Amino acid sequence: MVSLSLEQVGARYGRREILSDASVPAIPGGSLTALVGANAAGKSTLFRRIAGQMRGPGTVRLSGADPGELRYMPQDTAMSAALTVYESVILALKQGGSGWRLSAEDLAAVDGVLARFGIAHLAERQLPELSGGQRQAVSIAQTLVSRPRAVLMDEPTSALDLQRQYGILEALRRYAEETGAVMILALHDLNQVMRACRTTLALAQGRILAAGPTLEVLTPDLIRRLYGIDGRVERCSRGCPMLIVDGPAAA
Amino acid sequence: MSTAISDPPPAAGSYHRLVAQRLLILAGLAALLLLSVAVDVSLGPARYALPDVLRTILFPGAADLQMRVVIWDIRMPMALLAVTVGASLSLAGAQMQTILANPLASPFTLGLSAAASFGAALAMVLGVALVPAAIGLMVPVNAFAMAMAASLLIFGLSSLRGVTVETIVLLGIALVFSFNAALALLQYFASEQALSAVVFWTMGSLAKASWAKVGVTAAILALCTPLFARRAWALTAIRLGETRAAAMGVPVKRLRLEALVLVSLLAAVPVSFVGTIGFIGIVGPHVARLLLGEDQRFFLPGAMLSGAVILSATSVLSKALLPGAVLPIGIITALVGVPFFAALILTRGRKSW
Numbered sequence: 001m002v003s004l005s006l007e008q009v010g011a012r013y014g015r016r017e018i019l020s021d022a023s024v025p026a027i028p029g030g031s032l033t034a035l036v037g038a039n040a041a042g043k044s045t046l047f048r049r050i051a052g053q054m055r056g057p058g059t060v061r062l063s064g065a066d067p068g069e070l071r072y073m074p075q076d077t078a079m080s081a082a083l084t085v086y087e088s089v090i091l092a093l094k095q096g097g098s099g100w101r102l103s104a105e106d107l108a109a110v111d112g113v114l115a116r117f118g119i120a121h122l123a124e125r126q127l128p129e130l131s132g133g134q135r136q137a138v139s140i141a142q143t144l145v146s147r148p149r150a151v152l153m154d155e156p157t158s159a160l161d162l163q164r165q166y167g168i169l170e171a172l173r174r175y176a177e178e179t180g181a182v183m184i185l186a187l188h189d190l191n192q193v194m195r196a197c198r199t200t201l202a203l204a205q206g207r208i209l210a211a212g213p214t215l216e217v218l219t220p221d222l223i224r225r226l227y228g229i230d231g232r233v234e235r236c237s238r239g240c241p242m243l244i245v246d247g248p249a250a251a
Numbered sequence: 252m253s254t255a256i257s258d259p260p261p262a263a264g265s266y267h268r269l270v271a272q273r274l275l276i277l278a279g280l281a282a283l284l285l286l287s288v289a290v291d292v293s294l295g296p297a298r299y300a301l302p303d304v305l306r307t308i309l310f311p312g313a314a315d316l317q318m319r320v321v322i323w324d325i326r327m328p329m330a331l332l333a334v335t336v337g338a339s340l341s342l343a344g345a346q347m348q349t350i351l352a353n354p355l356a357s358p359f360t361l362g363l364s365a366a367a368s369f370g371a372a373l374a375m376v377l378g379v380a381l382v383p384a385a386i387g388l389m390v391p392v393n394a395f396a397m398a399m400a401a402s403l404l405i406f407g408l409s410s411l412r413g414v415t416v417e418t419i420v421l422l423g424i425a426l427v428f429s430f431n432a433a434l435a436l437l438q439y440f441a442s443e444q445a446l447s448a449v450v451f452w453t454m455g456s457l458a459k460a461s462w463a464k465v466g467v468t469a470a471i472l473a474l475c476t477p478l479f480a481r482r483a484w485a486l487t488a489i490r491l492g493e494t495r496a497a498a499m500g501v502p503v504k505r506l507r508l509e510a511l512v513l514v515s516l517l518a519a520v521p522v523s524f525v526g527t528i529g530f531i532g533i534v535g536p537h538v539a540r541l542l543l544g545e546d547q548r549f550f551l552p553g554a555m556l557s558g559a560v561i562l563s564a565t566s567v568l569s570k571a572l573l574p575g576a577v578l579p580i581g582i583i584t585a586l587v588g589v590p591f592f593a594a595l596i597l598t599r600g601r602k603s604w
Binding site for chain 1: 262263265266269480483484485487488490491492494495497498499500501540541544545546548
């Protein structure tokens, strides 16, 4: 089984410290992990640091998988290249290799990932013609086509409608189950988090406030410290956990 | 009763069709290029029939001396220089647009042509040789030296921390204006004779073609093309955005610097041989992009072919428009090319550039 742990990981832009002393004991593979926190809490920086795009103190340890099997999906999904969806996914698959030839397995992998995320019908469309939500789905397909064993996704559902949010999260959860991959998703919707993610990391001002099973992490106190609002998790009539927001945190 | 559950047909099939279609387009461009070169060689003040011209090309030993000299020593170098220069400038423009994520990037818009013109004018007006050893080839060597200096400046600036592609493009534009102003100053003080030489040079011309120049430009193409080809996937990925490419493991910054060096070489040498031909570096890549998309496996040869076809066809036009006169090719590229180009981008309403 793959797992990912952080030991006193930090990162800075110039002099500004964005992330400090982030330690998380082994995040397990095989299920989804949420990374929650307010805007500018350092979520993207943490991802970029883990993905090796930024340097800094501390150690990122990936066990059970090669560092080359880690994929990071940035939040920005703007794509203006004159490529079809199909070509853009091939491209993600072939990075690292220099051969121009595509094998039958390559094409099967592309077909498979497009079908998995429900965008096979978009295969021949040009990237700039896509809607924001479609681009996001394509971006997810690009990230997972090489079947990575460690995946970091920055707000993978932010542009999707309700049905597709559900569908994509469900597909991601199945992917984690099948491959045993560590999958950390930065998400804002705590109801999504509680529904799909077994584990949650909470980040505020560049520090990890809590890490563990989702329902144990998302306490009213933590929600107040993360977002400055009063909120509580209640059970709906069918027993599923739901976040109720009461309003801005009382002083 | 059983229900047949059929998956949607895999998209691999339609992708195979797309690839076949693109190979066909590339073959078509190559055929067009051959045709254009053949017509180019057959046109000139001395009128020869196309079959005779082809026979002289294929069997030079059997042709009469005068025809052999005209075809092999005058027209062939011109026609082939149009091909190598067109391909080089278009490839340079294509990769500049790729690595700088800007549809306006080209050797012309980033100041390389303006720098070359200034270097050439230094030689023609003041007799200054930037490389003293090459005094016999003062004009092209000066032009090359200035163009390389300009691109090294851009290269140096873009390797600084925190310099974005927008900054690089803006600096390039600043270079254009600076070199143009310096050129204007030289022209202001130039003798009448030197002035006309400078003006003629900046119009761009294939008239001074030689087999040596064809050889040098072809050698540079042969050097740079495989280096770009090896990086085809990474270069294509850059067009998805810097962050995304980096997330795919592309060393964006290093790749950009490597490509800038190759692009400088590709642009500076042709410009120093033929003067300012501004249009090819922008239009060649755009035509290739419209026809073939931006998968570098097709875009790279496509940009070279379309640049070569455009310049070769322009060379034909520059001879055919005014019988008996060969107009400077730089003028024709802009004059005929711009309306064609405008029509092309306006009729193909695709959202990507």
